Amino acid sequence: MNRLRPLLIVGTRPEAIKMSPVIKECRDRPREIDAIVCSTGQHREMLQQVADYFEIKIDLDLGLMRPNQTLAGLTARCLTGLEDAINKYNPDCVVAQGDTTTVMAASLAAFYHRIPFVHVEAGLRTGDLQAPWPEEMNRRVAGIVADLHCAPTQRAADALLSEGTRPDIVQVSGNTVIDALLWTVARERNNAEQWEEKYAFLQDRRMVLITGHRRENFGGGFENICQAISTLAADFPETDFVYPVHLNPNVQAPVKSVLGALSNVHLVAPAPYPEFVWLMDRSSVILTDSGGVQEEAPSLKKPVLVMRDTTERPEAVESGAVELVGTSIEAITQGVSTLLSDAAEYSKRQIDDNPYGDGRAARRIVDGMLAMSWQSTQTLRRAG
Template sequence: MKKISVIFGTRPEAIKLAPVILKLKQNPDFDCRVCVTAQHREMLDQVLEVFGIVPDTDMNLMQPNQTLGKLTSRAIEMLDKYMADEKPDIVLIQGDTTTVFCAALAAFYHQIPVGHVEAGLRTGNIYSPWPEEANRVIASRLCSLHFAPTETNRQNLLNEGISAKNIFITGNTVIDALFLALDKIKNNFVEIPGLSPAVYENRNGKPLVLITGHRRESFGAGFESVCHAISESARRFPETDFIYPVHLNPNVQEPVLRILKKTGLSNVHLINPLPYLPFVKLMNISTFILTDSGGIQEEAAALHKPVLIMRDTTERTEAVNAGTAKLVGTDYNLIVENAALLMNNPAELEIMSKGSNPFGDGRASERIVDICTRFFLNQEGSLK
């Protein structure tokens, strides 16, 4: 059996790697070992519980008020020891977090090959998203296998000199996870904590807008602008529920609570971050979504939910090109105007809702496991 270490630390990573882990554990050729840095803690644990995944190693490395520099240094030190002790035959990482960068570097130091799930996403701006764009670019230089969700991602890697023989278009594993979650929701009643069932059950066509926001580059004036735009939109459309699971970061909590809570608008619902299944349920019943999240842009396309992207750049340009998403940044006027357009213009809402899903068919995990199998079957250590 070949030992595959799957290393991750955040909620989005856990969601996107869960279907890969489940496929690996079904394969008798692999000894799949799960290592979490716990860069997120409670939010990570919730996802692991949903998919029935128990980590073999839990580094629990986060500390209060930890800077990126301190997080990086602790992660490198702990992952270096992990590589030395565990000696995996290959490491799998996902996405663009500090955990991804550090795991790729630690594996490189031990000359262990790395497979990068969700490889090749780029904005071309090293500071947006920050620090994720840099994490992705650096990780790509250190990886042996690049699992690109789309042809655009593949082309990005080719443009950077990555060998075509090591790039594989797989689709995005977030769609695999989403389909698994939808099956669970269909077969079970899922409560949404913090909301009365009257808000999310039997809505009979009443509009619902889901909001998320957490990007570091928006902290300060950007978040204040977003909050004022949400307030104005809620004031204009009192029959629409605006639901905002507020990220726990104090840089998000402070402006959101200061600006939105004091409005007293009964159709603005500020709740705690949601576990994965209730969040998927909320996405599935929403009219459209306001977000700065990358993964939600992909999930929303599969659910045929229009997205207004509250960022200046996106590494998921496929969603914009497919017509399922629009970039509005943190600009007050753009957010208010585009939200109103979707509210007032059913034809525009329908056009965005019917855009194609460019991110996969739910079989990305299956393809990744197959590629790993072929990687080890080749005695040269590289794929043909």
């Protein structure tokens, strides 16, 4: 029997986290699958941390990251680099996850070579090309050319069907981030001593975990976010606010200017994935503009306030675990204050069943890949 040869592509740390369960599942089936893992290096150092943690071997690193790169420059290098990878390995299909520049370029490279494209975490939509920017455009492009859509939820699958996607190439798989999270949190709870020592300053106090990095929040949005955190730190002096600060200067400058001198606000370096999972598990409330955190936190029973006006993850909002507060100073301070002050409201936000999965998404995705006749599809496409 010919083994399936997928080219599994990652570029950023979140992609590596969400693709790691798929990569591990592929490599656990060596009789059926000859998996090739390619990194574009969009987040090179942070991605390597994840690869090391999940014991993932990168077969090809394109090393595309450049200082102060533009999206156009990154996209061009991704396309040409991935073309070289496809020519080198001659895969049966190309697999990528999410909505980054790497994913959009991977889908186009596969399309240009008439090779089937598998889109993991397919069907997320806000309906607004400007929010999140440029991710909404990236995932729509990937959706147009995909041959297998692995939707994390039924709502995501329905979005694809409403766009005219054939039902036979859409599967509801769950989200692989839950696979990764459940494996990681079990491991880090058994390895908590190192994190308890590193964060000894927290003692037994409540902690609000903060992340923020979205381009659409640069400028006035981040200034509002920082002012809100400053107000909350003053209103809740016995609560610690831990903020792993993204390295982008557009984030670093306002965060350090407004929050740098506050005694109960702790600005720390971006945390490796296992450390960040421990911080989520240790927190009381999470304040974020991240997409992945909206999916992960409900499994840990942590209420999330999202500093965005729209979300492509409405299931979490509908479940009650997540609330959109945008970048309004008043909405952020009111939302966090309620969760820190009202035990009944806090309890309502702790849900039992995460709408994003049960930890078996990777198995379903790889089963779906094996069920498709990629080799024959590839032959037909190249002939056409």
